[in-house]
Amino acid sequence: MVGIEEVASRNQFRLYPTTRLGQFKAHCPTCHDTNRQFHLYVSSTKDTFFCHKCGAKGGVVAFHAWLKGIPFQFAKDELYPVGKRTFLRHPAEQLTYEQRAEIGFTTRLPSPIAPKAYTQKEWSRYRRRTLNWIWREWRAYEKFRKEQDERLYRLVCEGMAIEATSQQTSMQKDIATMNTSTVIAANGDLHANHRRTLSGAQSALEQDCELIPQT
Numbered sequence: 001m002v003g004i005e006e007v008a009s010r011n012q013f014r015l016y017p018t019t020r021l022g023q024f025k026a027h028c029p030t031c032h033d034t035n036r037q038f039h040l041y042v043s044s045t046k047d048t049f050f051c052h053k054c055g056a057k058g059g060v061v062a063f064h065a066w067l068k069g070i071p072f073q074f075a076k077d078e079l080y081p082v083g084k085r086t087f088l089r090h091p092a093e094q095l096t097y098e099q100r101a102e103i104g105f106t107t108r109l110p111s112p113i114a115p116k117a118y119t120q121k122e123w124s125r126y127r128r129r130t131l132n133w134i135w136r137e138w139r140a141y142e143k144f145r146k147e148q149d150e151r152l153y154r155l156v157c158e159g160m161a162i163e164a165t166s167q168q169t170s171m172q173k174d175i176a177t178m179n180t181s182t183v184i185a186a187n188g189d190l191h192a193n194h195r196r197t198l199s200g201a202q203s204a205l206e207q208d209c210e211l212i213p214q215t
């Protein structure tokens with residue numbers, strides 16, 4: 001945002017301080033004020049100007065247009081070039097309502113424009129403090145949540161490790177018992193086969209021997 005004082009200095013327009021803070025007087029360019037005539041008043045707290053003689057008034061853009069003698073839209077484009085019009089928002093303003101509610105802030109964010117009871121400066125200070133507070137709270141909350149997630153993740157990992165170990169142990173046990181029984185069974189089969197083959201061969205041999213003529 002460009003302030004009204006900034007606009008005055010860009011246009012080499014002189015502002016004279018008054019006894020009131022943020023309140024300036026100036027020679028009105030249209031009323032051709034001279035010397036001690038100051039019909040124009042400029043407020044840097046409200047970013048407005050007003051001429052008590054010709055009634056010219058407005059905000060920052062109107063002031064720039066008026067001083068430079070250019071149309072309002074041109075003045076606006078000069079002060080806020082297209083593409084550079086990035087309104088710098090406070091990070092707290094970018095939180096959603098739900099996110100703010102998570103940290104217990106359910107009321108509306110203070111508006112940038114001061115309510116009647118406050119000066120713009122007081123209000124801006126209060127607003128900034130509130131936004132800073134919300135942002136601090138949110139960051140602390142995020143940190144806490146992240147730590148909690150990590151703790152939970154660690155617990156889950158440990159739990160999974162324990163489960164995996166117990167599963168492995170029971171699997172090893174299964175393999176061990178499986179081996180023994182399989183080996184015993186296989187051995188038994190082998191012995192039986194062996195015995196069958198041996199006895200078969202023996203009886204065949206005996207039969208052959210009977211066929212051999214005795215001398």
Ligand SMILES: [Zn+2]
Pocket residue numbers: 028029030031039040051052053054055056
């Ligand atoms: Zn005037």
